[in-house]
Amino acid sequence: MTDVRTLSAPAAxxxxxxxxxxREGDARYWQQRFGTSRARLEQAVERVGHHVNAIAEFLHRRx
Numbered sequence: 591m592t593d594v595r596t597l598s599a600p601a602a603x604x605x606x607x608x609x610x611x612x613r614e615g616d617a618r619y620w621q622q623r624f625g626t627s628r629a630r631l632e633q634a635v636e637r638v639g640h641h642v643n644a645i646a647e648f649l650h651r652r653x
Contacts, residue, residue, distance in 0.1 A: 600615055600622060601619065608642065609631065617631070624646065630652075634648045634649055
C-alpha cells in the first residue's frame with residue numbers, strides 16, 4: 591500500500607515571492623512548483639536572483 595504522505599505536495603514556504611533553497615522542504619516545494627531540478631533552480635537563482643517572477647521567466651526562456 592502506498593503511503594499517503596509520499597503523494598502530497600511539499601508544504602509552501604513562508605515567503606512565496608522569493609525562492610530560498612536553504613531548507614530542503616522549501617527547495618522541494620520550488621522544484622515541484624516550477625517542474626524542474628534543484629540544479630536548474632540553483633542556476634536560475636545564480637543568474638537572476640531570488641524573485642519568483644524572475645526565476646519563472648528565466649526557466650521559461652530556457653525550455
